[in-house]
Amino acid sequence: MHQYDVLVVGGGFGGAFAARRLEHLFKGRGERVLLVAEENFFLFSPLLPEAASGTLEPRHAVIPLREFLPRTTVLTGEVTSLDVAGRRAKAVDLNGHSHEIAFRALILSPGSRPTTRSIPGLAEHAVGFKTLADAIWLRNHVLRQLEAADATDDLELRRQLLSFTFIGGGYSGVEALAELESLTRDAMKRAYPKLRPSDMRWVLVEAADSLLPGLDVRLSRYAERALRKKGIELHLSTQVSSCEGGRVTLSDATVAAYASGTIVWTAGQRPNELARESGLEVDDRGRVPVDPYLRVAGVADTFAIGDGAAVPDPAGTGRPCPPTAQHALRQGIVAANNVAAALGVGDATPFRYRNRGLAVTLGRNQGVAQVKRLTFTGPLAWFMGRSYHLLMMPGLARKSRVVSDWTISLFFPRDVSQLGGLGRPTPLPPPEG
Missing domain, CATH: 3.50.50.100 (FAD/NAD(P)-binding domain)
Structure with missing residues (x-):
């Protein structure tokens, strides 16, 4: 049995930034944080379309979790069962080995998966x-x-x-x-x-x-x-x-x-089933309802964020926050603050969020953007979207690589090499004779 003060489930925007904030809050102290994620990197999802088109080198759209979280224990694998009341979890690593985990506080951010309707074919x-x-x-x-x-x-x-x-x-x-x-x-x-x-x-x-x-x-x-x-x-x-x-x-x-x-x-995403399978209350969309402090009702020191949480919108719309990277990032930071407060470090704070704007690229030099009540279109909106994504991207080295890719794409055409064999080694031929 491995004992940790905080278990963070999920390595997306919510989970990764929650763990990073906990590193800052627990600096110089003895608290131990474990993050369990299915990949050993954190995907900067706003750049996924550009990675698909070849504008951006795919590796530059990800941040290695062990570099991003140097003082957090990272386990690449999957949480397969969760006893929230008993403060126990089981995870399976890439070797198929099972890990028994005990924890004091929990941050649930396992993300979502595509959901399809019953459309034939x-x-x-x-x-x-x-x-x-x-x-x-x-x-x-x-x-x-x-x-x-x-x-x-x-x-x-x-x-x-x-x-x-x-x-x-x-x-x-x-x-x-x-x-x-x-x-x-x-x-x-x-x-x-x-x-x-x-x-x-x-x-x-x-x-x-x-x-x-x-x-x-x-x-x-x-x-x-x-x-x-x-x-x-x-x-x-x-x-x-x-x-x-x-x-x-x-x-x-x-x-x-x-x-x-x-x-x-x-067309659709559905929250990971871990919360439902663990016996937590979920709404009709599979999300865990939380209060303004991101706490799960009826369970001590348990917080849910990101796509799998129904977080009350601070704007007072009466609807949960939309499942965007902006919201998940901020929720991760607030959840970390409140977990630390529950463990005696700092004070709890409610989730408050000021929308920094939205931007959508529509191909090269074309886009739309909105900042509060101001709207922008065309090349300016495209540039604003790139600038905002660059500001969100953590780490100077990663920012530099992204800027380099963008600069090259301005002056040179995209590479059209088909690298379909990536990740699949060529099998050796059978023995001769």
């Missing part, structure tokens, strides 16, 4: 866009589609290969589509003279009547116009009825079913 033919592996795979897949399209003279097959469908008009879906559309358009101009932009079909399907929820409606409309100007089809107030056989059928009967070689699902 979706699970078989669609991919998600949540992890770094998703981004790398999708980039390689898009480039592979270009190669396959270039190799065929069958126009119907070419149209299928170059048909890209994104389901979900939130921030990640819009940014990923816009970045990858720019990648393919640039690649065609430089490396695929046989192919034309008119051979491609980019489709974005959104069930709501506008894109980018939470943004000023004027910015949503601007984004819609900008995407349509690129030739991207937008189907708002529309749902996907079927993806069987790789053919997309929409609820809008005026749109004929079509074969799509790429289907990306970004």
